[in-house]
Amino acid sequence: MSVATQNKLLSFAEARQVAEKHALTLAPTQPEFINLLDAVGLVLAENLCADRDFPPFPRATRDGFAVCAADVQSVPVRLKNVGSIKAGATLKDSGVTLSTGECVEIMTGAPVPAGADAVVMVEYTESTGNQVTVIRSVFPSENVVARGAEARRGEVMIQRGTRVHHAVVAVAAAVGRPEIAVHRRPRVSVLATGDELVDINLPPERNEIRNSNSYSLAAQIYEAGGEAIIMPVARDQADELALLAGKALDSDLLLLTGGVSIGKYDLVEEVLASLGAEFFFTGVAIQPGKPAVFGQITHDGKTTPFFGLPGNPVSTMVTFRLFVRPVLGALAGASPEPLPFAQARLREPFSTKTGLTRFLPAKLGGTNADPHVELVGWQGSGDLMAASKANCYIVVPPDRDKFEKDEAISVLLF
Numbered sequence: 001m002s003v004a005t006q007n008k009l010l011s012f013a014e015a016r017q018v019a020e021k022h023a024l025t026l027a028p029t030q031p032e033f034i035n036l037l038d039a040v041g042l043v044l045a046e047n048l049c050a051d052r053d054f055p056p057f058p059r060a061t062r063d064g065f066a067v068c069a070a071d072v073q074s075v076p077v078r079l080k081n082v083g084s085i086k087a088g089a090t091l092k093d094s095g096v097t098l099s100t101g102e103c104v105e106i107m108t109g110a111p112v113p114a115g116a117d118a119v120v121m122v123e124y125t126e127s128t129g130n131q132v133t134v135i136r137s138v139f140p141s142e143n144v145v146a147r148g149a150e151a152r153r154g155e156v157m158i159q160r161g162t163r164v165h166h167a168v169v170a171v172a173a174a175v176g177r178p179e180i181a182v183h184r185r186p187r188v189s190v191l192a193t194g195d196e197l198v199d200i201n202l203p204p205e206r207n208e209i210r211n212s213n214s215y216s217l218a219a220q221i222y223e224a225g226g227e228a229i230i231m232p233v234a235r236d237q238a239d240e241l242a243l244l245a246g247k248a249l250d251s252d253l254l255l256l257t258g259g260v261s262i263g264k265y266d267l268v269e270e271v272l273a274s275l276g277a278e279f280f281f282t283g284v285a286i287q288p289g290k291p292a293v294f295g296q297i298t299h300d301g302k303t304t305p306f307f308g309l310p311g312n313p314v315s316t317m318v319t320f321r322l323f324v325r326p327v328l329g330a331l332a333g334a335s336p337e338p339l340p341f342a343q344a345r346l347r348e349p350f351s352t353k354t355g356l357t358r359f360l361p362a363k364l365g366g367t368n369a370d371p372h373v374e375l376v377g378w379q380g381s382g383d384l385m386a387a388s389k390a391n392c393y394i395v396v397p398p399d400r401d402k403f404e405k406d407e408a409i410s411v412l413l414f
C-alpha cells in the first residue's frame with residue numbers, strides 16, 4: 001500500500017489540466033539539424049521562412065484562357081488567342097502581353113502574363129482556330145493566385161513548435177530545406193514491473209506472460225517524437241524497483257507500468273516516494289486507467305517527471321494517450337496539442353455504470369455524411385486484441401450510463 005502519498009484522485013478534466021499545465025513548465029530538448037524525412041513526427045526547432053514569394057509569379061490555377069476580366073463581363077464574347085503558356089514557361093519566353101480583345105491559352109501552374117488578370121476554365125470556352133468564344137464571365141483574379149499571396153519572401157510559413165507532418169515536409173521542401181532543425185527525441189525510460197513478466201524473446205512459463213507494455217509504450221513514445229529506453233523488468237520487490245527507477249532518473253521522462261493499484265505487491269508509489277517523489281495526482285476517475293500516478297523526482301539537481309501507469313495493457317495505452325502525451329510533447333518542443341475529439345453516430349446501444357469517465361476502444365467508420373462508431377467487444381482493460389482492432393475511444397462522461405442506437409456520441413481519435 002502506498003504510504004507517503006496523500007490520495008489525490010482527480011477527475012479526468014482536472015488530471016488532463018494538471019498534465020497540460022505541467023507541460024508548459026518543461027524545457028524542450030536541444031535542437032539538431034536532421035534530414036527532412038527523418039524529422040517526420042518530431043517538432044520544429046526553427047521557424048520555416050519563405051525564401052521567395054509564394055507563389056513567385058501570378059499562378060494560373062486552372063487550365064483555360066488567361067483574359068482581361070473586363071473583356072468577358074458580357075458573354076458570349078469572342079477573343080483572339082495570341083499564344084500558349086505552359087507550367088515552367090518563363091514570363092519572358094512566353095513573350096506575351098495581352099491587349100484588349102485578346103486571350104492566351106494557359107495551363108495550371110503557369111505564370112499569368114501581363115495584361116491578363118483572370119483565367120477562364122477551358123470548360124467555359126469554345127475554340128475554332130485562333131478564335132476563342134468565352135461563354136461564362138470571370139471576376140478579376142478568378143483562378144489566379146497573386147504573386148506572394150500565400151507568403152511574402154522572409155515571412156514565417158511554419159512556426160517553431162509545430163510537429164512535422166507531410167504538409168510541413170512539403171513546405172520545407174518548397175523553401176529548399178533538405179535539412180531542418182528539430183528538437184532531439186526526448187529519452188524516455190520504460191520500466192515494467194511484475195513478477196509474472198518475461199521479456200518477449202524468452203519463452204514464458206505457464207504462470208508468466210510476456211511484457212507487452214514496454215513495447216506498446218515504446219511504440220507510443222516513438223509516435224509522439226520520443227526515444228524509448230526499455231529497461232529490464234523489475235520484480236515486485238521494493239529494493240529492486242528503487243534501484244532500477246533510480247537508474248532511470250537521468251532520462252528526460254520515466255514511465256513505469258504495473259504496480260500502481262492497491263494490491264499487496266503494488267509497490268510503485270511507495271518506492272517513488274522513497275526516492276523523494278512529489279505527486280501531482282495519484283489516481284484519476286477514469287476507466288480504464290484509474291490508478292495512474294504523475295509526479296516528479298529531483299535528484300542531484302535534476303528534476304525528472306514520471307508516470308506510474310496501470311499494468312493492464314489497455315489502461316497503459318489510454319493513460320499514455322491522455323496524460324503522458326502532452327508532457328512528452330512539451331519535452332519534444334511541441335506547442336500544446338489539444339486532444340482530438342469528434343462526434344459520431346452510435347451504431348449499437350450500450351450501457352455502463354456512472355461515476356467514471358470511460359474511454360472504450362471503438363471503431364469509427366461510415367461516410368463523410370454519416371460518420372458512425374461502434375464499440376469493439378472487449379474483455380476489459382487487459383484485452384490487447386480489442387485495442388488492436390480499435391481506431392478511437394468512445395468517451396463516456398461520468399454521469400451517463402445508457403446510450404441509445406443512433407445518438408451522437410463523443411469519440412477520441414487515436
Ligand code: AMP
Nearest residue numbers: 192194211212213214258259310311312
Ligand atoms: P498491475 O497493474 O501490476 O496490477 O497489473 C495489472 C494487469 O496487467 C495484470 O494482469 C498484469 O499481469 C498485467 N500486466 C502488468 N504489466 C504488464 C506488462 N508489462 N505487459 C503486459 N501485461 C502486464
Ligand code: MG
Nearest residue numbers: 193194258259
Ligand atoms: Mg503487478
